[in-house]
Amino acid sequence: MANCPSFPGYSITESGEVFTHRKRFGLGNGKGGGVRIDPTYSREMKPYKGWGGYTYVAISINGKCRSIPIHTLLLDAFSLWDTSRKSR
Numbered sequence: 001m002a003n004c005p006s007f008p009g010y011s012i013t014e015s016g017e018v019f020t021h022r023k024r025f026g027l028g029n030g031k032g033g034g035v036r037i038d039p040t041y042s043r044e045m046k047p048y049k050g051w052g053g054y055t056y057v058a059i060s061i062n063g064k065c066r067s068i069p070i071h072t073l074l075l076d077a078f079s080l081w082d083t084s085r086k087s088r
Contacts (some may be wrong), residue, residue, distance in 0.1 A: 002077040009037040010059055012073045018045045018057045035060070 001019065004010045009022040023041045026033015047070060050056040056067045 004073050004076045006076045007059060007061070007068070007073065009035075010073070011042075012070070012077050014074075014078065016047075016055070016070050016074060018047065018059075018070065018073060019043060020045055020059070022060065 001011050001013050004012060009020060011019050011021065013019075019042045021037050021039055021041055022035045023038045024033065024035055045057045045059075047055045047057050050067060050069075055070045057070060057073070058065050059068055060066070
């Protein structure tokens with residue numbers, strides 16, 4: 001299992017299973033609280049088929065839910081390719 005540097009709090013296995021290490025905390029009454037990254041916490045995320053037959057997972061980036069293809073997470077975690085570069 002490898003961490004995804006561009007997506008903090010998420011990791012992926014070589015076979016494409018995505019895990020979150022983001023754990024909710026709060027007051028218990030629906031007010032306040034938030035999310036913290038806990039390396040000891042691990043929950044497998046449920047993938048789904050999306051547009052074009054690609055497999056996606058829904059992850060949270062800066063508090064907003066985004067659908068990210070699993071192949072993007074694999075590239076981010078297991079490649080030496082610099083994902084911080086912007087394509088033209």
